[in-house]
Amino acid sequence: MNASIWTLVAQRILLGLLLIFLSSALIFAGTQLLPGDVAQAILGQSATPEALANLRAELGLNVPVYQRYVSWLVGLLHGDMGTSLTNGQDIATAIGRRLANTLFLAASAAIISVPLAIILGLVSVLYRNRWPDKLISAVTLASISVPEFMLSYILVFYFAVQLGWAPSVAMISPSMSVLERFQAITLPVIVLVMVVLAHMMRMTRAALLNVMQSAYIETAELNGLGRFKVIWRYAMPNAVAPIVNVVMLNMAYLVVGVVVVEVVFVYPGMGQYLVDHVAKRDVPVVQDCGIIFAAVYITLNMLADIFSILANPRLRHPR
Amino acid sequence: MRRTPLPTLIGLVVAAAFFLTALLAPLIAPYGMSEIVGDVWEPASAAHWLGTDNIGRDLLSRLIFGGRTTIFVALVATAVAFAVGAAFGLFAAVVGGWVDLLLSRFVDLVMSIPSLIFALVVLSVMPVTTPVLIMVIGLLESTRMYRLSRAVAVDLAVMDFVEAARLRGEGLRWVIVREILPNALSPLIAEMGMRFIFVVLFISTLSFLGIGIQPPNADWGGIVKENKDGIVYGIPAALLPAVAIAALAISVNLVADWILERTTSLKGGRNG
């Protein structure tokens, strides 16, 4: 390890923070600077002038845009997310509980899908172009081609309604035990695993194949090393970085996939909260949820990059 | 003409069938789009091949008209994405310098926010109409098109034949249109196929969430939303659009894969 590699990592972290900052500006601009009047859009064409004026005042639309942005940002940094337009609740409190629920769901899916994807990727490389590989690619192609919500309903239809193996909605509440919670989220987790698994496995397969086609793999084979040793000593050390990258990218994807699945299963998480308030045109809630999703997504991407920097032997052992 | 592989052929036929059905929907559909013709959730019968929906409309007709809407919106949005993304991407690659830097960094920024989230944010303040949907989805997807076309064009722009054209004194137009575009076209078209599928899924998801195509217009995502409550009573109406989407997605994927495979090497599309 040396100084320059940490400089690179520090740079990447700074870039990540900068991206989060800029994306907050973009999200804010997305709701405030688009053509048309926000208040009008929220209340509809038939709104009275008084109602419009009231809403404008409430949204702070009479203050210049940059001031509104700064005060929103300062509030965010202090944990103050403002209040909801529709029910006047404190947004930070509402989000806090839901964020924990969402992370619980996403983490459960990740713990199952990551090892599974790597194992399946390995299997399909080892049996490349033979039936296990072809079967795996066919199944993954199919599951990529169906949107999450449809996959959800297919599972609900067969497993919850026809077979009665799992509940069709995933209600959870603070009073439930851990086991009950896991039981409640069985179906949404399966859906998420299926969706992420397909992408992750395809990318793992590609990354491994890329490494397996390197000249040094041939060197190892020509040195009479066994198949297992070739993979363990030659393929794996060089494939770890791309695979971790793949995993991180898909975790980021998972964070978004969760939105739709939560709506389907009426799961009390961030996604459902966001979608509900988009329909109600509750701008403050939408902005806050948007920046949180963006921040999580950017952070995961940043971790993926940092890992590939740390895993690169050229950077770890410079000339 | 050489042999086209069987999966590609199947893909072509299925995709063509979908597009034809979309085009000729009013002629093919047995009933009108929002015509109430029966009871709620009637099972399949000779009169209603797929049964009826949550308020008694013919489900097959809904699916056909829904497909028309979904495919139309997706096609236009993909075209927007292609036109905007490829134009800026090729331009940035060939011009280079700060123009390239600025455009690329902006696209990086937009792509650092998940596109579904960004679409939801924007649609929370925009009127949800078909043109707005098309523009929002098209512009968000154009970032991906931009990245690909720029990457392809940057690789091409450093090739000796482009340098030769520059040394000859050719203008920017010739370099982009005659030297780079013909070589970039096939990966871009294959990507357009993938983007089209992605847009179909995107628009269906938005409609399902209630922020896409608005009733009484039908689209595949909307049909799921309307009929999802039937699921718990064991009525599979909401699953039918899934079959349609999957079939369309797989067939377009098969065709796009084939285009990509045929033309990955710069061989002029002929036998090397």
Added chain:
Amino acid sequence: MDEMLLEIEDLKIQATSYPPGERPQRITIVDGVSLRLEKGKVIGLIGESGAGKSTIGLSAMGYGRGGVKLVGGSIRLNGQELRRAPSRVLRGVRGSQVTYVAQSAAAGFNPSRKLIEQVIEATLEHGRMSRPEAIERAIDLFRRLDLPDSETFGQRYPHQVSGGQLQRAMTAMALCPKPDLVVFDEPTTALDVTTQLGVLSAIKRAIRDFEVAAIYITHDLAVVAQIADDIMVLRGGEMVEYGTCDQIINNPREQYTRDLVSATNGEDPEIHPEGEPVLTIRNVCARYRGLAEDVVKDINLEVPPGTTLAVVGESGSGKSTLARVITGLLPPHTGEVIFDGSTLSPALKGRSKQDLQELQMIYQMADVAMNPRQTVGTIIGRPLEFYFGHKGKERRLRVIELLDKIELGEEFIDRYPAELSGGQKQRVCIARALAASPKLIICDEVTSALDPLVAKGILKLLRDLQKREGVSYIFITHDIAAVREVADTIAVLYQGELVRYGGKAEVLAPPYDDYTELLLRSVPEMRIGWLEDTLSALEAHLPCQAPEGAAPEMSATD
């Protein structure tokens, strides 16, 4: 006679090719090849690309690369049949009885493990020595192969050492398990000529010291002449001639072998330049943006009309950078380029259409120098239209005329680059340059990607065209043999500086400066015993051994 180590009889090898959109096809890539190798002897396999020489070399390890299958004949190593042997048997043989040195050691080493671990791995794997013994042997090998700091060299990672050193390290890896046979697959092809000299002599010494047998694969007959006892000449997967080294070099029987031998030996036409120079380079210094040092330093050169200036140097010498300065792609920060009596604008943008027309360029890789989506007719016709406004029938007739000049027929006009052979592609590129009726053509390594016989044809064409059209050339190359053939004046570049410049006879005759001497002497000659003569001559003349890769980091720019 010693006992036979390797016997290959009537070997037949097939590969599966997957033409896009068509059924996979089986192609025979080696047919009816037989050879015998005694213990401690070296056989050279020589041929152009596609001759099947690497495939035969790998077959001695029972290995087929990619979809390659050993379909017929027999391969016996120490009496054991390797063709169709079970993989357990092959694993036992590979890395112990027979080992392999690849063309690109840089790609052949695992980037994430230390060199020493990889060098001794096969030795330990097959239980041929204990770990301390293996390490001791590896260090001994590093020393014998002239690797620096042999004690600690193995502690480095592959990317931390130069290309020539990696090639030596891979040789150490191959020799470490005390094998009976080593397959060398073009081990010096990717190296600069002065680096090649050092690696070649190290390999030769090691082979002799350890009395190991070797299969040495190369396309360069002069290289194999230094190292082999026997030589087999291959073409299109079949044997052309097989004999002792002496017989093949000095008394070849087949016409093809004779062509190969003469392709490497050039002859000497001499022209005396006169008249106002068509191009003058004055005090030119240039660097790439972001670099602290100049890549070309204070260069002064002239090209008299109707003559050829050869710019010679190895990777990193700045010779290609000089071409970019002349064409305006890289404006120099000092100095000027005078073309046809007037000063050229330093940047491409400022040049007139006439300047661009009169100064043309031909590239090293003909396949990427032509737009794959344009026909030969468009490629050659575009300059005619662009510079002279030729259209339609007139343009077509001119294109046919140009095709005739490059010895290709009218039928080529509608073909795409992918339908041409390597030599034909380069000819079309020459025609495209000629179409502009230039005064000067810059030829950037135009023959180095071609097989020797094809390259010879291209050089002859360039010379003939010069005689007929009176065009001047700047011929940029690292290939001294080509220089001898085409140059009238020669400029030798070393690390961006002009170290020698003058008429051909003058530059190629003593007294030399150190670098030019090393460069000239490093070019393998078609003569047995050349390697030893050269090394002893260099040791006597020069204070240092061959420098290892003039400037490895610069290779990307050259």
